[in-house]
Amino acid sequence: MSASTPVIRVEHVTRTLAGEVPVTLVEDASLEIERGEFVCVMGPSGSGKSSLLYLLGLLDTPTRGRIWIDGEDTSDFDDDRLTGLRLAKLGYVFQFHFLLAEFSALDNVSLPIRKLGRCSDEVARERAAQMLDRLGLEGQHHKRPSQLSGGQRQRVAIARSLANDPLVILADEPTGNLDSASSANVRDILRTLTRELNKTVVAVTHDSNFASVADRRIGIVDGRIDMGWRPA
Amino acid sequence: MAIALDVALAHLTSRKRQTLVSLTGVVLGVAFFLAVSSLMRGSEKDFIKRLVDNSPHITVYDEVRQGRTQPAELRWPDAAVTVHNVKPLNETRGIRGWPQRLALIEAVPGLRAAPVLAGTAVLTFAGREQGVTLSGAVPEKMKQVTVIEEKMIAGSLDALSANPNGVVVGKGLVDKFSLHMGSTLNVRAADGSSRALRVVGIFRTGNAAYDEGQAFVLLKRAQALLGRENRVNRVIIQLEDPYAAQRVAQAIESATGYKSVSWIEASEDILSLLLVRNVIMYSVVSAILVVAAFGIYNTISTIVMEKTRDIAIMKSMGFHARDLRRIFLLEGLIVGVLGSGLGVLLGMLLMEVLGRVEIRPPGVSEVVHLPLWWGLEQYALAAAFAMLSCLAASYLPARRAGRVHPVDILRGAA
Numbered sequence: 001m002s003a004s005t006p007v008i009r010v011e012h013v014t015r016t017l018a019g020e021v022p023v024t025l026v027e028d029a030s031l032e033i034e035r036g037e038f039v040c041v042m043g044p045s046g047s048g049k050s051s052l053l054y055l056l057g058l059l060d061t062p063t064r065g066r067i068w069i070d071g072e073d074t075s076d077f078d079d080d081r082l083t084g085l086r087l088a089k090l091g092y093v094f095q096f097h098f099l100l101a102e103f104s105a106l107d108n109v110s111l112p113i114r115k116l117g118r119c120s121d122e123v124a125r126e127r128a129a130q131m132l133d134r135l136g137l138e139g140q141h142h143k144r145p146s147q148l149s150g151g152q153r154q155r156v157a158i159a160r161s162l163a164n165d166p167l168v169i170l171a172d173e174p175t176g177n178l179d180s181a182s183s184a185n186v187r188d189i190l191r192t193l194t195r196e197l198n199k200t201v202v203a204v205t206h207d208s209n210f211a212s213v214a215d216r217r218i219g220i221v222d223g224r225i226d227m228g229w230r231p232a
Numbered sequence: 233m234a235i236a237l238d239v240a241l242a243h244l245t246s247r248k249r250q251t252l253v254s255l256t257g258v259v260l261g262v263a264f265f266l267a268v269s270s271l272m273r274g275s276e277k278d279f280i281k282r283l284v285d286n287s288p289h290i291t292v293y294d295e296v297r298q299g300r301t302q303p304a305e306l307r308w309p310d311a312a313v314t315v316h317n318v319k320p321l322n323e324t325r326g327i328r329g330w331p332q333r334l335a336l337i338e339a340v341p342g343l344r345a346a347p348v349l350a351g352t353a354v355l356t357f358a359g360r361e362q363g364v365t366l367s368g369a370v371p372e373k374m375k376q377v378t379v380i381e382e383k384m385i386a387g388s389l390d391a392l393s394a395n396p397n398g399v400v401v402g403k404g405l406v407d408k409f410s411l412h413m414g415s416t417l418n419v420r421a422a423d424g425s426s427r428a429l430r431v432v433g434i435f436r437t438g439n440a441a442y443d444e445g446q447a448f449v450l451l452k453r454a455q456a457l458l459g460r461e462n463r464v465n466r467v468i469i470q471l472e473d474p475y476a477a478q479r480v481a482q483a484i485e486s487a488t489g490y491k492s493v494s495w496i497e498a499s500e501d502i503l504s505l506l507l508v509r510n511v512i513m514y515s516v517v518s519a520i521l522v523v524a525a526f527g528i529y530n531t532i533s534t535i536v537m538e539k540t541r542d543i544a545i546m547k548s549m550g551f552h553a554r555d556l557r558r559i560f561l562l563e564g565l566i567v568g569v570l571g572s573g574l575g576v577l578l579g580m581l582l583m584e585v586l587g588r589v590e591i592r593p594p595g596v597s598e599v600v601h602l603p604l605w606w607g608l609e610q611y612a613l614a615a616a617f618a619m620l621s622c623l624a625a626s627y628l629p630a631r632r633a634g635r636v637h638p639v640d641i642l643r644g645a646a
Contacts, residue, residue: 050642050643051643054639054642057548059548059638059639059642060639079552079553080552083547083550083551083552084550086548086549086550087549087550088550091549092545092548092549094545094642098541098542098544098545100239100242100542100545100546101246101542102242102243102245102246103242107238111235111546111549112549112550114234114235115235115549115550115551115555116550121234160549164550172642
């Protein structure tokens with residue numbers, strides 16, 4: 001694999017929901033995303049932004065087309081291989097933090113590290129602690145999500161997405177539930193990830209301020225990629 | 233596994249009340265399973281023990297199971313032979329060559345045997361009559377095969393040896409005839425021959441029919457009275473291992489040709505009744521655990537429903553379907569293990585309390601306690617059934633958790 005191999009490559013991907021009236025969520029999408037890019041996917045409500053993100057993140061499988069992650073063609077991967085790939089190479093941040101309520105911030109972040117199983121539980125917790133500290137959450141390690149502010153919870157979610165040092169962070173409206181200060185903070189963190197750690201960030205957003213720091217904006221309208229689309 | 237355990241424990245402890253209710257169901261189910269099983273099996277074993285202690289383990293009769301084979305049947309063994317108007321031989325009943333057959337029986341290790349001639353007679357005293365079973369026995373041998381010597385309240389079986397015209401009777405008969413030690417009775421056999429016999433011993437077994445209807449004399453006296461010189465019609469056998477009775481009886485019958493009935497065969501109807509009772513008992517107590525399992529199903533189903541988003545997130549971050557199934561199966565297992573452990577302890581406490589209950593049966597002066605069985609088998613059975621119920625209850629919710637599709641949930645949450 002050469003240094004210029006895109007970290008994500010999508011070729012003529014379509015996703016249709018079967019039913020009495022089939023619904024096409026994404027139609028004939030093709031794109032490439034390079035390592036270290038900060039890409040924002042934007043479009044009107046219901047345009048298929050999140051659906052495209054779920055396909056890129058291997059959370060959903062295309063009806064037609066192929067998806068490569070870090071040069072690997074995932075078309076014939078079974079559920080086990082897809083799950084393994086997600087664990088090792090992809091991280092997710094959602095609009096709602098989706099932290100596990102019964103676990104502390106530290107335990108939430110260490111969970112995927114422990115699941116990957118490449119180190120002991122003790123080392124996993126140490127790495128999780130470092131991740132939390134890097135995101136400005138010193139002293140919050142043992143607090144449960146209910147004891148944290150909205151911005152803090154989202155930072156814990158970001159820390160969890162980084163736990164296994166993934167290639168790509170996929171964020172679905174990461175600032176959707178945050179105030180402007182927290183939103184700016186999250187935006188800056190994700191930007192720093194791409195610049196300093198060479199992570200690739202693909203984020204779905206309505207937020208123009210958030211999208212302003214992106215290297216590239218991809219528009220999507222009615223399930224089709226529209227590179228000319230601009231927010232109103 | 234450690235992660236699955238952490239998540240399972242977190243789920244259970246976050247819903248303390250529901251978990252406690254599920255746990256209580258299992259604890260009570262196991263405890264009552266043990267208490268009822270212990271009582272039922274205890275009473276069964278007590279009943280069998282009384283049966284074994286108070287009855288001969290094997291009785292050899294002067295009968296054969298199947299009629300004598302006719303010469304025609306012997307001549308053509310493979311043919312269809314029917315013999316009409318077979319006349320029974322007119323012979324004196326009894327076990328032929330009984331001393332030799334007794335020696336044959338006594339050669340079997342682990343048993344004691346006694347020859348008996350039993351027949352019906354009528355006892356007369358002060359104008360009153362009572363039909364009895366008159367058993368002629370050898371006192372030294374009789375003491376080894378029955379508990380009658382332990383039931384003596386006056387005199388002894390040995391007194392028969394010193395008093396050839398002695399008779400040992402039951403308390404029921406003594407009370408009925410107003411007899412006492414030394415009283416002289418008249419004993420009349422079916423053929424009319426009679427003899428005066430002196431009471432040299434009195435027994436009380438507590439069984440009214442036996443205490444009124446059984447009398448013992450020396451074997452030779454019975455043989456003379458009943459007109460069966462040198463005959464016995466029973467051999468009573470006691471075994472060291474009563475549960476080997478069926479096998480030993482079959483061996484003795486094969487060797488002697490005479491019908492040998494073990495206490496198991498003689499009590500077949502009662503034993504099969506006990507078996508049916510046990511089946512009913514285990515079905516009923518198991519039902520308690522089945523009900524408890526429904527409680528667990530409800531708890532874990534609710535957790536799966538409430539944690540659907542968590543399940544979706546865990547799957548998105550890299551947990552396989554089997555990991556999620558394992559978490560919820562573990563939840564059932566934890567409740568099962570804890571419930572079984574606590575249930576066994578509570579069950580033992582219940583058994584201890586039941587064992588202290590005192591009962592005074594009517595007509596009995598001694599206090600008796602409820603017979604309980606403390607066998608390890610029932611603990612294993614109760615715990616195993618509880619565990620299986622809990623796992624079965626958590627299987628469906630666990631499967632449902634494994635089938636959660638993250639995107640379906642995430643789309644709904646977005």
